[in-house]
Amino acid sequence: MVRLPVVLGNLGKIILIIGIAMLAPVVCAIVYGESELVPLAISAGITLISGGLLVYFFDTEKEMFYREGFAIVTLGWVAASLVGTLPFILTGTVHSFADALFETVSGFTTTGATILSDVEAVSYAVLFWRSLTHWLGGMGIMVLFIAIIATLGNRANQIFRAELPGPAKEKVSPRVSSTAKILWVTYVVMSVILAVILILQGMPVFDSLCHTFGTMATGGFSTKNASIGYYSPAIQWTITIFMALAGTSFALHFLAFKRRSLKLYWRDSEFKLYIGILGAASLLIVVSLCGAGVKLGEETIRTAVFQVVSICTTTGYGTVDFDQWPALARQVIFALMLVGGCAGSTAGGIKVGRHLIMARQTGIELKRMLHPRAVLPLKINQKVVAPELLVNVLQFLFLYIGIIIIGSLVMCAMGLDLVSSLTSVMTCLGNIGPGMNLLGPTSNFGFLPAASKYLLSFMMLLGRLEIFPVLILMLPEFWRR
Amino acid sequence: MRVIIIGAGKVGFNLAQMLSMEKHEVMVIEQNEERQEILNEQLDIQVIGGSGSSWEALDEAGIKQADMVVAVTESDELNMVMCLMAKQFGVKTTVARVRNPEYTESHFSAPLSVMGIDLIINPERITALEIAKLVEVPEALNVDYYAGGKLLLVQFKMAPNAPVIGRQLLELKANLPFIVVAVENGQQMLIPGGNYRIAADDDLYVMTRTEGLEQVEKLFGVNRPPTEKITILGGGRVGYYLAHTLETKRPDVEVKIIEKDGRRARKVSHNLNRALVLHGDGTDIDMLEDENVGGSDLFVAVTNDDRLNLLCSLIARNLGVDRTIAQVRRSELLPLMEQVGIDVVVNPQLLTAGAVLKFMRKGDIISVTVLGQNRAEMIELVARPGSRVINKSLNDISFPAGTIVGAIQRGNEVIIPHGGHIIKAGDHVMVFCLPHTVPKIEHLFAGGVR
Incomplete structure (x- = not known):
């Protein structure tokens, strides 16, 4: 049974958090003396008032039921995306609701796909809000919700698990709420470090903040039309490293810091595979580019590594148009879209952890054919993976592929070519950003019909919440008494 | 006491x-x-x-x-x-x-x-470590290390076609010194003189420096079969400890464990990283053949059932395994086992007793090893200043019959002595003692200042 008052009351709290965050672009408008101050203040006001009304009228003190937990996660994201469109619409930056929704969902889910053709023409305050949605959605609205609201009780664990990406979720502290706090603090500290480094490397303060949000959340919104390609090689390297860090488990960062030991990273098989994939993909691209006549040098290596890290961590920043690359290099980028970052990171996609589990299981199945009587447990980091988790991972992969197929069918039906429709669905489901062909790194999603924007927004949400929490709401049984 | x-x-x-x-x-x-x-x-x-x-x-x-x-x-x-x-x-x-x-x-x-x-x-652990030692020196029936691993005592069985059969001990020379401290043939154990002629089926106890082992093996014509594949029957504690020890000590060895109980098999497989755990019965010949157990270099039977260990070792031998080690708990069966063709028999009780004994004898005696069915002992004593043996050559000390000095450790140096060597204060002396001579040796080294 789902009790609507309980759900609505909690949604109110989530909306309140978003409303408070909306005060940041208001401050930004004041600082830059922009005319968007009034509409931004109005949108913050509407959001805060609607959230406040929900909290006021509905009961939030009641213990949540299991089903309500899922409803709050998914509907919370929907609600945040809906009120998040206000700054875009009221300032007149975006003219249609479909565009505004696409842009907001793309922000919160850290996809980074945009409908704006010229971001440099947009005001500072709106750009700041756009990037801030990345940062809020990166570590997770729900994780923030759990960290701030202490009265969630036992359901907090379920909400936490539903939002945090990856197959196996480690808690760094016995209590979920303190785990959530630790993760957010780790996230904030790393963001501050990145922002300071960027400022020291000569990036303007505003750009530094926006790109910090985009990098740490593995989002991809930039404040420049040329994305990171606008900045110096040193800044590009910094962003590369921090994208790679943001694609790694934040629990691992925290533990490594707490124990003051870098060995912890190397003991983690998922991290090792992740680094291996990044290295191999970069090498392949360098080889491919050199084969096409590009001179081997720092620039080639930097571009290759940057694009590989950007796509694999599902960030989606660009320094060059990889769509112009030779076939092999493009194919590597295409394959990386199906990899994703590590579990427990801010990255989207299938996740390296799931690939690791599936690869190990493949090895085990082959070995079982050789030794029919052998007892072969599936182990990751010397720990046994429960059979239920394995089934969950396989099921996830099935759904993931299925959604890509169905989604691209629909996109094709709307008139897109094969590569564009396939990569548009992959890039949205994986929360990456750029696709290929018509939707390559230099183009945008603005020209698409409104229906396809709603579809892609839905894909982004599916990808961010890792399918199951969204799908369960589609089950009629879920809503039945 | x-x-x-x-x-x-x-x-x-x-x-x-x-x-x-x-x-x-x-x-x-x-x-x-x-x-x-x-x-x-x-x-x-x-x-x-x-x-x-x-x-x-x-x-x-x-x-x-x-x-x-x-x-x-x-x-x-x-x-x-x-x-x-x-x-x-x-x-x-x-x-x-x-x-x-x-x-x-x-x-x-x-x-x-x-x-x-x-x-x-921990009897199971002691047993497993003992077997692991035998894996390290696969040609020996028994191995013990002294002086922090610099010295070792190995027990070899002389094959009937060994090149040294019929030769006297004093004819045998190697670049590195060694001493044959004892010979066991059947139930008899004796300390050989230089004129002892080696016979087929003799068990030789040889003391040498660890680095000299290979030369000694060459001299006695013992060949070292490589141990690359090991099958362990029984995933109980002994089997688990053994596989675990081998994983860390000999990562190159391919280990298979056969365990009958499904639950136990899963538990063992969870705790081991490399070993292949098979769920099956050790007497199921079809499975043993499918898993090519016959191709193993060593078969170790360590279930809790003596009879099963014996039977499965024989099956394994029949399938073509080179060497078999079986755990037997009932000590009265020990002499029988080797006759039916088990290469090495380990007895947890005897090993445990040895460990406790070693601990009790602390004091002047540093380390004790119980050897063979005759329970002869290898003991390590400290020559205290002022005791009767100090500053005398080995020839001049009246060692009781049935004892022989196998090695002397002086600081970091280890000496395989001859009669002329002189014992100095602070030396650690390894003495091989036939049963019942231990008190006499203790008496000889007694006295002196601690």
């Missing part, structure tokens, strides 16, 4: 028997009345009925006057608590049998000393 043994299972019984033969005062606390009767009938000891954790039983056993308490009941926890209590009563030395690896193998094993346990014995 007054020793209280709590729990008279197989290990407790063996210990009680050994200690009472060595003229110690032994009290055994045992709950089971049948066991009490058996003890009373067979051993010259005092049996006290009751639980080891009862104050009355402990008081009756005279715990306040006891020098040593050995807790070997079935329960690890009880054994540990007993040692803690014994320490409270002022018992100097406590020994507990703890089998659960969770208590002994964690990184936090410091609490055991807090609990007042001086020695932890």
